[in-house]
Amino acid sequence: MPDSTNVMTALGLIVVAAPVLQFGILGGSSLIDRRLSERATMRLIQTATGAGLLAAVALLALMLPQSNPHVPIRLGNWVDIPHYHFSIKFVFDRLSVPFVILSYVLCGVISAFASNYMHREPGYNRFFVFYSLFLLGMVVTSLAGTIETLFAGWELVGLSSALLVAFFQERPAPVRNGLRVWSVYRVSDAALLIAALTLHHMTGEGDFDKLMGTASWPYGHASVAAREALAVGLLLLLAAAGKSALVPFSGWLPRAMEGPTPSSAVFYGALSVHLGAFLLLRVGPLLECSAALCAAVVALGLVTAFYAAVTARAQTDIKSALCFASLTQVGIIVAEIGFGLRYIPLIHILGHGCLRTLQFVRAPTLLQDYRQLENAIGDSLPRRSGFWERWLPERFRMWLYRFAIERGYLDACLNDYIAAPILRVFQWCDGLEQRWLRLLSGEPSDEAVSPGKSARSLDDLL
Amino acid sequence: MSELHLPWLAASLVFSLLGAAWVACVRDPRLARQWSLIFSGLTLLTAVGAWLDFDLLATNEAIGYGHLQTQWFGREFFVIDRLSAPLLPLVALLHFLTALTTLNTKVRRFSFVSALISEAILLATICCREPWIVIGLLAAGTVRPYLDLRTRGQPTRVYVIYMAAYVLLMVAGWSIVEMEGQDQAHSLWAVVPLLVAVFIRSGIAPFHSWMLDLFDRSTLGSALLFVAPLTGAYAAVRLLLPIAPDWVLRSIGLVSLFTAVYAAGMALIQRDARRFFCFLFLSHSALVLVGLEMGTPRLSSPIGLTGGLCVWLSIGLSLGGFGLTLRALEARRGRLKLTEFQGLYEHTPTLAVCFLLTGLGSVGFPGTLGFVGTEMLIDGAVETYPYIGVAVVIAAALNGIAVVQAYFRLFTGTRYSSSVSLQIGERERFGVLLLAALILIGGIFPQQGILSRYRAAEELRQQHTEDANETTSSEPEQGHKH
Numbered sequence: 023m024p025d026s027t028n029v030m031t032a033l034g035l036i037v038v039a040a041p042v043l044q045f046g047i048l049g050g051s052s053l054i055d056r057r058l059s060e061r062a063t064m065r066l067i068q069t070a071t072g073a074g075l076l077a078a079v080a081l082l083a084l085m086l087p088q089s090n091p092h093v094p095i096r097l098g099n100w101v102d103i104p105h106y107h108f109s110i111k112f113v114f115d116r117l118s119v120p121f122v123i124l125s126y127v128l129c130g131v132i133s134a135f136a137s138n139y140m141h142r143e144p145g146y147n148r149f150f151v152f153y154s155l156f157l158l159g160m161v162v163t164s165l166a167g168t169i170e171t172l173f174a175g176w177e178l179v180g181l182s183s184a185l186l187v188a189f190f191q192e193r194p195a196p197v198r199n200g201l202r203v204w205s206v207y208r209v210s211d212a213a214l215l216i217a218a219l220t221l222h223h224m225t226g227e228g229d230f231d232k233l234m235g236t237a238s239w240p241y242g243h244a245s246v247a248a249r250e251a252l253a254v255g256l257l258l259l260l261a262a263a264g265k266s267a268l269v270p271f272s273g274w275l276p277r278a279m280e281g282p283t284p285s286s287a288v289f290y291g292a293l294s295v296h297l298g299a300f301l302l303l304r305v306g307p308l309l310e311c312s313a314a315l316c317a318a319v320v321a322l323g324l325v326t327a328f329y330a331a332v333t334a335r336a337q338t339d340i341k342s343a344l345c346f347a348s349l350t351q352v353g354i355i356v357a358e359i360g361f362g363l364r365y366i367p368l369i370h371i372l373g374h375g376c377l378r379t380l381q382f383v384r385a386p387t388l389l390q391d392y393r394q395l396e397n398a399i400g401d402s403l404p405r406r407s408g409f410w411e412r413w414l415p416e417r418f419r420m421w422l423y424r425f426a427i428e429r430g431y432l433d434a435c436l437n438d439y440i441a442a443p444i445l446r447v448f449q450w451c452d453g454l455e456q457r458w459l460r461l462l463s464g465e466p467s468d469e470a471v472s473p474g475k476s477a478r479s480l481d482d483l484l
Numbered sequence: 485m486s487e488l489h490l491p492w493l494a495a496s497l498v499f500s501l502l503g504a505a506w507v508a509c510v511r512d513p514r515l516a517r518q519w520s521l522i523f524s525g526l527t528l529l530t531a532v533g534a535w536l537d538f539d540l541l542a543t544n545e546a547i548g549y550g551h552l553q554t555q556w557f558g559r560e561f562f563v564i565d566r567l568s569a570p571l572l573p574l575v576a577l578l579h580f581l582t583a584l585t586t587l588n589t590k591v592r593r594f595s596f597v598s599a600l601i602s603e604a605i606l607l608a609t610i611c612c613r614e615p616w617i618v619i620g621l622l623a624a625g626t627v628r629p630y631l632d633l634r635t636r637g638q639p640t641r642v643y644v645i646y647m648a649a650y651v652l653l654m655v656a657g658w659s660i661v662e663m664e665g666q667d668q669a670h671s672l673w674a675v676v677p678l679l680v681a682v683f684i685r686s687g688i689a690p691f692h693s694w695m696l697d698l699f700d701r702s703t704l705g706s707a708l709l710f711v712a713p714l715t716g717a718y719a720a721v722r723l724l725l726p727i728a729p730d731w732v733l734r735s736i737g738l739v740s741l742f743t744a745v746y747a748a749g750m751a752l753i754q755r756d757a758r759r760f761f762c763f764l765f766l767s768h769s770a771l772v773l774v775g776l777e778m779g780t781p782r783l784s785s786p787i788g789l790t791g792g793l794c795v796w797l798s799i800g801l802s803l804g805g806f807g808l809t810l811r812a813l814e815a816r817r818g819r820l821k822l823t824e825f826q827g828l829y830e831h832t833p834t835l836a837v838c839f840l841l842t843g844l845g846s847v848g849f850p851g852t853l854g855f856v857g858t859e860m861l862i863d864g865a866v867e868t869y870p871y872i873g874v875a876v877v878i879a880a881a882l883n884g885i886a887v888v889q890a891y892f893r894l895f896t897g898t899r900y901s902s903s904v905s906l907q908i909g910e911r912e913r914f915g916v917l918l919l920a921a922l923i924l925i926g927g928i929f930p931q932q933g934i935l936s937r938y939r940a941a942e943e944l945r946q947q948h949t950e951d952a953n954e955t956t957s958s959e960p961e962q963g964h965k966h
Contacts, residue, residue, distance in 0.1 A: 053837055053920060055913075101856050101930050103938040106787050106863070108856055144830075170859070174850035181849070184888065191829060191896035204888050212881040216874055219866050448749045455750075459693055462642045 040074035092238035111167030136284035180207035199277035210264025217257035240364035251311035266298025273433035287382030319360030327353030336426030492534030504600035520596035566940035646694035686716030743770035748882035757820035788864015794857025802845035825897020843887035853926035
């Protein structure tokens with residue numbers, strides 16, 4: 023009779039190895055220009071996703087009877103030199119197992135959907151390479167036992183998301199939006215990296231078990247002073263805000279809908295938009311060390327929920343409306359975390375992810391649904407005026423409408439007050455550099471760069 | 485003594501010099517490329533042999549391979565140590581890949597002879613610790629880009645001004661160091677010229693303009709080979725760091741941090757692919773100097789120094805590959821502007837993957853060669869400069885955005901219609917796959933590489949500590965004399 027710990031370790035390894043193999047085979051074959059056929063690609067994905075999912079469910083079944091479900095799997099030190107080690111550790115607990123199962127279920131469903139949706143598309147292979155990278159990133163992030171491992175998965179998710187948004191690369195708009203997503207993600211990555219380093223220097227550890235106490239999630243306790251917790255926590259909150267499109271980074275979420283519907287559904291509606299909330303759940307014990315930090319989390323969550331709820335009402339296309347509806351729920355989830363709840367936000371994530379995936383996948387046929395409804399009732403669908411429509415003054419409603427249709431001016435603010443000044447400074451320096459070179463080389467100034475003609479935002483650059 | 489203990493270094497120098505002489509006699513450019521490939525391939529093999537022989541079989545001590553040198557000159561000028569061992573195959577690989585990926589349309593413009601000569605000079609520089617010979621070789625290394633500019637009929641004024649200043653400052657600085665002797669702390673008259681010389685060669689702001697000019701006017705291949713091995717960093721290790729006082733080291737770190745962020749930001753707004761590459765390179769080159777400066781005794785951060793040495797290798801390989809990919813694209817489309825979408829993905833998907841992989845490898849993306857090294861560098865920088873060290877993270881973030889932006893510019897957009905096939909050739913494919921394999925394998929199995937760089941860092945720190953102790957122990961004696 024095999025030892026249950028060994029069985030769980032073996033199952034855990036399957037959960038991690040399945041997406042690695044899937045990405046390795048798909049990416050490797052593309053790199054050497056020996057692309058798999060559509061059928062072979064789909065079989066590989068079904069096999070890998072199925073194996074990973076079954077192993078995760080089996081692990082959950084083995085963990086359920088345990089009073090303290092916490093299965094760490096150490097793959098040893100990836101790098102081990104004096105004064106520094108980088109260990110790879112995965113943790114299966116009450117937080118990671120549901121999240122990884124959600125990732126497998128939704129990615130599996132969407133891969134089946136996408137096999138038809140993307141059939142004979144020129145970028146079929148490319149889509150599934152990015153998709154595999156995304157799944158790998160999600161699994162690594164969900165199961166990460168150290169903050170460095172989480173960071174690695176976090177970056178994989180970011181890159182695959184940006185490339186998927188820019189999937190229809192013949193048109194400029196998806197590419198611009200892909201770059202926007204990538205830029206926000208890089209800010210988020212930088213914040214996470216600084217937070218990880220600060221935690222390392224404060225506690226000498228990057229291991230969640232040691233950072234957040236030895237008790238399994240959510241009963242850990244971080245031994246960090248309130249002030250330090252606030253500093254690191256705010257960085258983590260910034261990282262979460264970028265990843266989950268919380269205010270003021272919400273502008274990238276509707277832009278991400280330029281990608282193929284399957285990727286929008288699973289990534290921005292269901293999984294990657296919840297990663298920020300997942301991070302906050304993972305570092306929950308740290309949040310509990312500082313009341314001010316909890317207040318900041320609640321405030322950001324509520325502001326995002328309110329903003330998204332208002333903005334969703336003025337959207338004119340179904341995918342944008344759905345993504346803001348999704349963001350409303352994410353804001354509420356973040357607020358729940360700030361209030362000190364742990365299981366409720368987790369359940370909220372699981373339920374919301376599944377529901378939103380279904381809605382996104384159904385989105386392309388919504389017009390057909392409406393048409394059928396109208397045919398059935400023989401008239402156009404009735405439009406009811408809302409509660410606020412009756413009670414709010416006309417002028418305020420108009421202002422609110424403009425605010426919603428412009429998506430809270432968040433993108434404009436980030437462009438005008440953050441990106442543009444920075445770019446202008448660099449463009450001014452570039453002009454100086456060119457003048458200096460012309461002066462040295464004694465050439466006439468025939469290519470003077472006028473700051474007035476320069477790009478004002480990242481969008482202008484592309 | 486192991487059975488493999490052969491004069492690998494001497495062999496690699498001989499192969500490159502012999503190759504240069506042989507190729508010079510070949511008239512047909514395509515045949516010249518083939519011979520050049522054979523000789524640079526042999527140089528690469530012997531350089532790899534030297535590295536393996538040293539790393540796997542040698543002891544911790546720096547080992548000379550110059551039995552012939554001893555016989556002829558009575559001493560050994562060229563030795564391999566932990567710092568230089570992996571740099572040898574890196575330099576040889578870059579030269580080999582450059583020759584390999586030179587297309588038929590470019591064989592007349594690219595000088596294989598001077599490439600082989602510069603390879604020999606670089607290999608000799610990396611294995612030399614004698615300050616005057618290092619200075620002589622560094623000076624000799626500047627000749628090839630000058631000749632390249634002259635051959636192309638391009639103005640050489642900017643390049644000559646900067647390189648003349650670089651060589652003169654090195655000579656002046658080291659002359660004063662020698663005059664002052666080893667038994668006292670060196671004066672600013674000795675340190676500052678060497679500091680500025682290192683800044684010029686490494687392209688640290690505001691001494692970096694020559695690199696923009698060189699990339700703008702020279703062939704991309706020759707400019708790449710001149711900058712990619714980071715000879716300026718080597719000059720810093722051999723000439724400056726052992727003698728520089730604490731405040732100079734700190735100022736190197738701070739100026740390099742500023743340059744890393746500045747160049748990363750500048751890369752973001754460039755509209756010409758070469759200028760973009762140049763700024764990207766400058767940003768990374770500055771990061772290496774940040775790491776090197778952290779390993780000195782007073783700012784002792786072995787992790788930061790190890791990170792710096794790892795980043796040195798990873799950007800040599802990643803940005804070398806990135807530059808070669810850009811060169812392959814230029815060979816198809818001419819000078820590339822980043823103001824419009826080039827739509828090259830459908831023609832060359834493999835080059836697109838290589839571009840992204842090498843670019844992300846340079847910024848330390850997970851799974852690539854630079855990931856752990858960059859983490860260590862950031863760790864060391866934050867430890868040494870608690871607040872300003874965050875600049876490394878900002879630089880990495882900006883560089884990441886710049887790389888993906890350039891990728892989108894070059895490979896996306898409406899498919900470029902061409903009357904001739906732009907697909908990747910077999911030689912290029914081999915080069916691309918080799919680079920991808922090295923970047924990924926180095927990223928997935930980083931332990932050996934990091935350990936090797938850690939030992940090199942320890943060796944460097946030990947040398948610096950010995951130098952510092954010598955100076956410190958002699959200072960009271962001097963005071964006593966006064």
